[in-house]
Amino acid sequence: MPPIPGTGLAKGLAVTLRTMTRKSVTAQYPDTLPPLPPRSRGVIGLFEENCTVCMLCARECPDWCIYIDSHKETVPPAAPGGRERSRNVLDRFAIDFSLCMYCGICIEVCPFDALFWSPEFEYAETDIHELTHERDKLREWMWTVPEPPAVDPAAEEPKELVAARKAAEKAESAAPVRSGGAHPATGEEPRP
Numbered sequence: 001m002p003p004i005p006g007t008g009l010a011k012g013l014a015v016t017l018r019t020m021t022r023k024s025v026t027a028q029y030p031d032t033l034p035p036l037p038p039r040s041r042g043v044i045g046l047f048e049e050n051c052t053v054c055m056l057c058a059r060e061c062p063d064w065c066i067y068i069d070s071h072k073e074t075v076p077p078a079a080p081g082g083r084e085r086s087r088n089v090l091d092r093f094a095i096d097f098s099l100c101m102y103c104g105i106c107i108e109v110c111p112f113d114a115l116f117w118s119p120e121f122e123y124a125e126t127d128i129h130e131l132t133h134e135r136d137k138l139r140e141w142m143w144t145v146p147e148p149p150a151v152d153p154a155a156e157e158p159k160e161l162v163a164a165r166k167a168a169e170k171a172e173s174a175a176p177v178r179s180g181g182a183h184p185a186t187g188e189e190p191r192p
Contacts, residue, residue, distance in 0.1 A: 038146065041102050042121040044095055045142035046135055050114040053088035057106035057115060065099035066106060067092060067132075093135040098128050116145040 027034060036042075053070040069092035075085045107115045118141045125131050133141075 036119050036121075038149065039117065040119045040121075041104065041117050042119045043097065043117075043123055043133075043141050044100075044107065044138065045116045045118045045145050046093055046138035047114050047116065047142050048090065048093070048135060048139055050112045051090055051093065052112055052114075053090050054111065056109045056111065060105050060109045062103065062105065063099045063101055065096040067094040067096070090135070093138065094132050095138065096132040097123070098131040116142065118142070118144045119146065120144050 053068060055068055058064075058066040058068050068090070070088045070090050072086045073089045075087055077084055104117065107117060120141055123131075123133075
């Protein structure tokens with residue numbers, strides 16, 4: 001049986017009428033900020049004190065958008081008779097957000113927790129050259145980084161804590177008894 005002419009038009013008009021009767025939901029963005037997930041990826045913040053200029057973040061970045069400059073500085077010996085040491089001092093740390101693809105590899109490979117995700121996303125610029133943020137700007141983003149989520153109380157205890165507790169209990173049971181008697185492990189009597 002051939003379709004009745006105009007049924008497609010009637011279905012389309014029905015959808016339009018249903019949509020017209022619903023209240024529209026418009027997010028008034030500049031006035032009210034959208035709710036973001038707790039660990040959303042906005043911009044990368046730098047905690048400069050933790051950066052040891054190991055260059056792992058710059059080497060692992062697939063876009064090569066991290067620029068790091070440093071110099072070596074001689075540190076005097078900590079104790080008399082010791083030798084002088086040299087350490088890297090950070091001169092420049094910049095991220096070009098016009099190239100960054102927000103993959104998070106730099107944050108994952110940082111062994112000293114110097115890079116963090118900030119939920120801030122309002123950093124649009126009129127000039128593309130201003131999207132290269134230097135370390136002072138990255139430091140400002142650091143203060144918007146949320147605290148890590150609390151540990152789940154129902155989660156399994158880490159193996160390291162279990163092992164440390166067992167070792168402490170074993171050492172405690174092997175400690176000499178203060179009220180007298182021989183030490184359980186050595187068999188020696190306590191001294192008066």
